[in-house]
Amino acid sequence: MTGTTPGSRLDLRRYARTDVALRTPVGYADYKSTGLRAPLRTPVDLPHRLTEVTGPLLGEDRVTAADADLTKRLGGEAQGQRIIVHGRVLDSDGRPVPNTLVEVWQANAAGRYRHVVDNWPAPLDPHFDGLGRVMTDDQGRYEFTTVKPGAYPWGNHHNAWRPAHIHFSLFGRAFTQRLVTQMYFPDDPLFFQDPIFNSIPEGARHLAISRFDYERTVPDWALGFQWDIVLRGAEQTPFETEDDGDVA
Amino acid sequence: MTQPMTTPSATVGPYLAIGLTWEGGEFAVPADTPGAIWLRGTVFDGNGDPVPDAMVETWQADPDGRFDHPDDPRGAARHPGFTGFGRSHTDSGEYAICTLKPGRVPDGEGGLQAPHVDVSLFARGLLDRVVTRIYFADEAEANAEDVVLRGLPEDRRQTLLATPTDDGYRLDLHLQGDRETVFFAV
Ligand SMILES: [Fe+2]
Numbered sequence: 001m002t003g004t005t006p007g008s009r010l011d012l013r014r015y016a017r018t019d020v021a022l023r024t025p026v027g028y029a030d031y032k033s034t035g036l037r038a039p040l041r042t043p044v045d046l047p048h049r050l051t052e053v054t055g056p057l058l059g060e061d062r063v064t065a066a067d068a069d070l071t072k073r074l075g076g077e078a079q080g081q082r083i084i085v086h087g088r089v090l091d092s093d094g095r096p097v098p099n100t101l102v103e104v105w106q107a108n109a110a111g112r113y114r115h116v117v118d119n120w121p122a123p124l125d126p127h128f129d130g131l132g133r134v135m136t137d138d139q140g141r142y143e144f145t146t147v148k149p150g151a152y153p154w155g156n157h158h159n160a161w162r163p164a165h166i167h168f169s170l171f172g173r174a175f176t177q178r179l180v181t182q183m184y185f186p187d188d189p190l191f192f193q194d195p196i197f198n199s200i201p202e203g204a205r206h207l208a209i210s211r212f213d214y215e216r217t218v219p220d221w222a223l224g225f226q227w228d229i230v231l232r233g234a235e236q237t238p239f240e241t242e243d244d245g246d247v248a
Numbered sequence: 249m250t251q252p253m254t255t256p257s258a259t260v261g262p263y264l265a266i267g268l269t270w271e272g273g274e275f276a277v278p279a280d281t282p283g284a285i286w287l288r289g290t291v292f293d294g295n296g297d298p299v300p301d302a303m304v305e306t307w308q309a310d311p312d313g314r315f316d317h318p319d320d321p322r323g324a325a326r327h328p329g330f331t332g333f334g335r336s337h338t339d340s341g342e343y344a345i346c347t348l349k350p351g352r353v354p355d356g357e358g359g360l361q362a363p364h365v366d367v368s369l370f371a372r373g374l375l376d377r378v379v380t381r382i383y384f385a386d387e388a389e390a391n392a393e394d395v396v397l398r399g400l401p402e403d404r405r406q407t408l409l410a411t412p413t414d415d416g417y418r419l420d421l422h423l424q425g426d427r428e429t430v431f432f433a434v
Contacts, residue, residue, distance in 0.1 A: 010321055010356040016254075017433075024256045024375045031259075033373030036294035037423050039431050046379070046396065046432035049356050051366045054317035055307055056333035058270075092251050105267025113263040117301075130266050167260065167267055174319070175307050175366050176434050180377065182258040199375050200256045207255050230252045 014048045014235040015176040016092055021201055028199035032156050048176060048235075055175040059101035059135050067133040070106075070146035076127035080109025080147030082222040085183070085210065088140045089170060091233035096140025097177075102229075103169040104132040104144065111150030111164075120153060145222065151190055163190040163197060170229060177231040184209045185225065257376040262301055264370065265337055273335035276306065276347035281329055283311065285416030287345045287382060291338050291369065294424030298341020302371035304421075306334040306345050306382070308364070313351035349384070355395050362390035362397065369421060378431045382419050385409040404430050 027038025046052065071078045085104075089097040107113050107130065110122040114129050132144045149164050165182040172178065184197065186209055191197050200208055207230070216224025260268070277284050287306065291299040309315050310327045317332075327348065334345035352360040365382040383391055391397050397405050407429045410417035421429045 009358060010354055012321075012356055013319060015434075018254045022253060022256070024258060026374055026376045026378060028375055031373070031375065033259075034375065035373075036297075037299065037371060037373035038375075039378055039428055040294075040424050041428055041431070043378075043431045043433040044400065046381075046434050048434065049361065050315060050320060050353050051307065051309065051361075051364065052434055054315040054319050054332075056331065057317065058333065090252055092254050094252055103267050105263065107263075113266060115263045115266055117262055132267075167258075167264075169260075169268060173317075175368075178305075178368055178377065179255060179257055180260050180370055181255055182261075196258060196261075196375070200258075204253060204256045207253055208258070228252075229255045232254055233251070 010050070012048065012050065012053050013174075015053065015174060015232045016235045018232060022204045024200050024204075028195060030157075030195035031199055052175045055173060055177065056171060057099075057173060058171060059133065060099065063101065063133045063135050068144040070128065070130065070132045070144065072127070073129050074127050078108065078128040078147050079125050082145065083148050084143060084145050084216055084218065084222045084224045085166065085227065086141065086143035086213075086216060086224070087210075087227040087229065089136045089142060089172075089229045089231065090140055091172070091177070091231050093233035095233065096136070097172050097231060098136055098138045098140050100136050100173065101171055102134050102136065102142045104166050106130050106146065106149040106166045107152055109147045109150050111152035122150070122152070148185070156195060157193075160193065161190050163188040163194050168229065170231065172231040179229070179231055181229070182208065183227050186210065186212055259372055259375050260303065260370045262372045264301070264303055264372075268303055268335070269337065270335050274345050276308070276332060276334040276345060277327070277330045279346050281348065283348050284346055285349055286413075287343075287347060287365065287410065287417055287419070288413070289343055289410070289419045289421055290341045291343065291371070291421045292341070292423065292425070296425065299338055299371055299423070300341050302338040302343075302369060304336050304338065304343035304345070305368040305370070306347065307366045308332050308347065309350040309353045311348050311351045313353045352390055357395075359393065359395060360390070362387050362394035364394075364396075367421075378423070379434050380421065380429050380431050381408055382410050382417070383408045384417060385411045400430060
């Protein structure tokens with residue numbers, strides 16, 4: 001007994017596929033770790049059906065206000081340049097994505113992660129764990145307070161340093177919209193040698209860089225940075241017009 | 249009108265566990281739920297070595313083939329405690345998700361898909377997630393009718409079929425090599 005009824009046609013939302021020329025490839029030769037990990041065969045197109053146009057709607061019951069402030073953890077205040085990171089989560093139709101979970105993680109101000117495999121000689125901060133969670137509001141807005149992460153070295157190539165970045169994870173409302181990415185800071189001098197940044201096609205790199213936001217900068221408190229995140233929106237069919245308000 | 253461009257993806261990197269550890273994440277249902285099964289498998293790289301720092305996420309229908317989601321036009325799922333979502337870090341290379349076996353799901357064009365679980369795999373060394381599906385080897389009849397499986401050559405189809413175990417099913421994921429898993433572009 002499955003309870004499902006075959007035979008009926010379901011009118012499902014389908015999600016736009018981002019132009020390959022503007023998408024980060026799964027593998028990228030200059031990023032060494034992709035060599036044995038990125039699949040080598042061409043992926044098979046999977047049309048969007050029920051499983052793909054639905055997805056987990058997480059967080060509401062588990063995220064607390066304290067999760068949005070990474071500067072006050074473990075009974076004290078984090079070291080470093082205090083910043084407010086905010087923006088909107090939208091889809092590619094320009095519509096806000098409300099009530100969706102945003103997970104972030106980052107290195108501390110010295111560029112060190114609180115993680116067993118990060119052991120380069122930069123200090124851990126006893127009051128920084130590097131984890132944040134927020135839900136977008138009904139306008140798709142998110143905001144959290146943290147410290148600016150430091151750059152850190154890694155073994156990819158000689159004198160390799162990651163530009164300062166914050167890792168972001170988003171669900172949207174469908175399996176197709178799932179996104180894990182990294183936010184950068186404006187004018188970072190380390191971009192030129194970073195294969196993770198440069199794996200993004202040139203025409204899309206600006207989308208990964210936040211904007212210094214003087215408007216959101218709080219006097220005597222914190223610098224503001226603004227970054228909007230755009231998830232995939234509805235697929236445009238040839239039958240839809242630009243202003244498709246009442247076109248079926 | 250110009251549409252906003254989608255934000256490009258980036259790798260989760262080696263420190264994903266800081267941000268993406270979700271307490272009880274591997275439980276799409278509580279372990280004591282009647283009918284609960286474990287989906288397990290090892291993620292292998294191109295050398296055949298287990299990948300110890302990946303994350304597997306699963307999304308699926310309930311045993312009635314319904315989704316706990318407002319965009320399922322047939323109405324909400326009815327299995328208390330079932331979220332349809334699991335997240336497992338591959339410490340030592342192995343993922344493990346406690347869930348219910350999904351039912352068949354309409355394919356939207358008059359047929360039924362075989363029971364399946366959508367999978368996102370994230371890891372250092374992958375600049376975007378890779379997507380695959382877990383099907384069940386003991387669903388031969390349903391699998392033979394499945395629109396996705398039917399589109400694959402027989403030997404490639406095998407890479408998606410989880411085999412029964414004592415407490416559920418097992419499917420290893422191969423990122424590369426002769427047995428490279430079928431990955432999907434969504
Ligand atoms: Fe990082």
